[in-house]
Amino acid sequence: xxxxxxxxxxxxxxxxxxxxxxxxxxxxxxxxxxxxxxxxxxxxxxxxxxxxxxxxxxxxxxxxxxxxxxxxxxxxxxxxxxxxxxxxxxxxxxxxxxxxxxxxxxxxxxxxxxxxxxxxxxxxxxxxxxxxxxxxxxxxxxxxxxxxxxxxxxxxxxxxxxxxxxxxxxxxxxxxxxxxxxxxxxxxxxxxxxxxxxxxxxxxxxxxxxxxxxxxxxxxxxxxxxxxxxxxxxxxxxxxxxxxxxxxxxxxxxxxxxxxxxxxxxxxxxxxxxxxxxxxxxxxxxxxxxxxxxxxxxxxxxxxxxxxxxxxxxxxxxxxxxxxxxxxxxxxxxxxxxxxxxxxxxxxxxxxxxxxxxxxxxxxxxxxxxxxx
Numbered sequence: 001x002x003x004x005x006x007x008x009x010x011x012x013x014x015x016x017x018x019x020x021x022x023x024x025x026x027x028x029x030x031x032x033x034x035x036x037x038x039x040x041x042x043x044x045x046x047x048x049x050x051x052x053x054x055x056x057x058x059x060x061x062x063x064x065x066x067x068x069x070x071x072x073x074x075x076x077x078x079x080x081x082x083x084x085x086x087x088x089x090x091x092x093x094x095x096x097x098x099x100x101x102x103x104x105x106x107x108x109x110x111x112x113x114x115x116x117x118x119x120x121x122x123x124x125x126x127x128x129x130x131x132x133x134x135x136x137x138x139x140x141x142x143x144x145x146x147x148x149x150x151x152x153x154x155x156x157x158x159x160x161x162x163x164x165x166x167x168x169x170x171x172x173x174x175x176x177x178x179x180x181x182x183x184x185x186x187x188x189x190x191x192x193x194x195x196x197x198x199x200x201x202x203x204x205x206x207x208x209x210x211x212x213x214x215x216x217x218x219x220x221x222x223x224x225x226x227x228x229x230x231x232x233x234x235x236x237x238x239x240x241x242x243x244x245x246x247x248x249x250x251x252x253x254x255x256x257x258x259x260x261x262x263x264x265x266x267x268x269x270x271x272x273x274x275x276x277x278x279x280x281x282x283x284x285x286x287x288x289x290x291x292x293x294x295x296x297x298x299x300x301x302x303x304x305x306x307x308x309x310x311x312x313x314x315x316x317x318x319x320x321x322x323x324x325x326x327x328x329x330x331x332x333x334x335x336x337x338x339x340x341x342x343x344x345x346x347x348x349x350x351x352x353x354x355x356x357x358x359x360x361x362x363x364x365x366x367x368x369x370x371x372x373x
Contacts (some may be wrong), residue, residue, distance in 0.1 A: 030157055044111040048104075051116025052097050059124045060086060093123040096172065103168055116175065125175025131255055131275050132178050135192040135224070142181055146174025182255045192274050193224030193253040197234035209233040210369035213285035224253040227277060231292050235270060237368075238296040238361070242316050243309055249299050251292065253277065261291040265302040265332075270295040286362075293361045297354035305329045317353045324349065 038334045100119035104111045132138035150170040154161050209230050219227055232251040239248040249263065256262045256273040260283070263270050270292060276282050284290075297317060304311045304320065305328045311320045331348045345351060 009300070010148075047113045048101060048116035051113030051118075052120045053116075054113075055117035055120035056090075056093050056123070059089070059120060078087040082106040089123060089127050092126050093120055096120070096123040096126065099168055100172060101291070103172075106165065110277075120180055122172040122175045125172075125179035127178070128182050128255075129175060129178050130345075131182060135274055138178070138181050138192065138354040142178040143174050145177045146170055146172075149177075150171045174356055190323070192255075193228045194252045205231055206237050207368045207371040210289065210365055213289050213367065214369050216285035219283050219285060219288060224274060224277070226255050227272065227288070231270075231272065231288060233295060234289050234292045234365075237365070238293055241361075242296060242300045244296070244299060247299070247303055247308055249296070261295050263295040263298040263302070265306070267298070268299070269298070274291060289365060290358050290362055294354050294358040298350065301328050301350050301354070302332060305332055317357050 029055060096119045097116070100115060100122065101111060104115045127143075130185055132142060148171050148172055150166060152170065154166060158166075211232075211235070213230055216222075222230075228251050235249055235251050239245050247268060249268050252269055253274050254271045254273045254276070256271050259273060260276055261270060261272050272288065272291065277288075300309075300315075300317060303309045304315075313319050313321070327349050331350045334348075
């Protein structure tokens with residue numbers, strides 16, 4: 001039957017009132033088209049795979065290293081390397097690749113590159129999820145948004161959707177949201193705690209704060225807010241020493257990967273690693289002060305390299321000539337990573353000088369702390 005004849009037949013059925021026959025005929029055609037749609041074609045699979053691989057490659061460029069709190073089973077692996085981290089992530093990635101593909105196909109819709117990318121980002125979310133559990137607001141936020149997205153997606157088909165599919169959707173959405181939260185936390189945009197601007201107002205007794213910190217074998221009995229406020233005093237002391245009074249970094253507690261602390265020049269923020277701070281006997285007050293002092297040296301190096309402050313030959317970090325500053329700029333703009341290029345990273349001039357500065361500063365800070373006794 002040609003297309004014109006088909007249209008005439010359909011029109012005649014409508015005029016004759018054969019609605020039931022027409023309904024079942026159309027339903028049969030829809031069922032057939034849906035069966036054809038379920039079969040994943042090569043183009044969809046290729047698009048989905050490309051999306052997943054590209055997203056996974058972007059994640060892996062972040063140089064994963066497992067750094068879970070000891071209360072989680074994966075911590076039983078003991079000390080792990082970047083290779084171990086990549087292996088664990090790859091296994092999780094394969095699982096989410098398959099599960100998300102099945103969920104996409106069962107929803108009778110085309111599998112796109114974005115669906116593939118989501119599977120990889122959900123994988124890194126599952127990988128990093130234990131990191132946010134050390135800070136319950138992050139955990140509640142991730143779960144609430146993940147469940148909310150799932151409810152919104154299935155609100156009109158709740159009763160007809162298999163529970164396993166709903167559970168997977170809620171879990172993968174929560175994982176993806178946790179990854180986003182951790183990313184924002186790593187940038188200092190969503191910290192677990194940030195020092196109060198008033199923590200250094202009125203010139204608090206730095207020696208007393210230092211004495212308190214140095215007396216602590218571990219900081220695990222302190223809140224993140226207390227830690228951030230006390231270490232802001234250390235940053236304040238070092239800002240005066242380094243000439244950074246107008247560019248004093250803000251101290252925060254958040255996610256820093258495997259590092260104990262880092263300095264983000266874009267936001268002028270020093271972030272302490274919450275997952276390490278939360279460990280029993282994980283970080284002493286002395287270690288925390290040394291970490292902040294080290295990062296303050298990096299803040300100084302960035303300020304000099306960016307000409308935020310004027311460099312001088314006899315600087316707190318040693319003599320600085322034009323060649324030294326040019327080297328700092330080059331190293332600060334390089335992609336040398338602590339985990340995968342440890343030797344190169346360790347012997348960079350910016351790293352050597354920051355370590356030396358912290359080593360020289362600690363006796364001075366200890367002497368300040370003794371003034372409080």
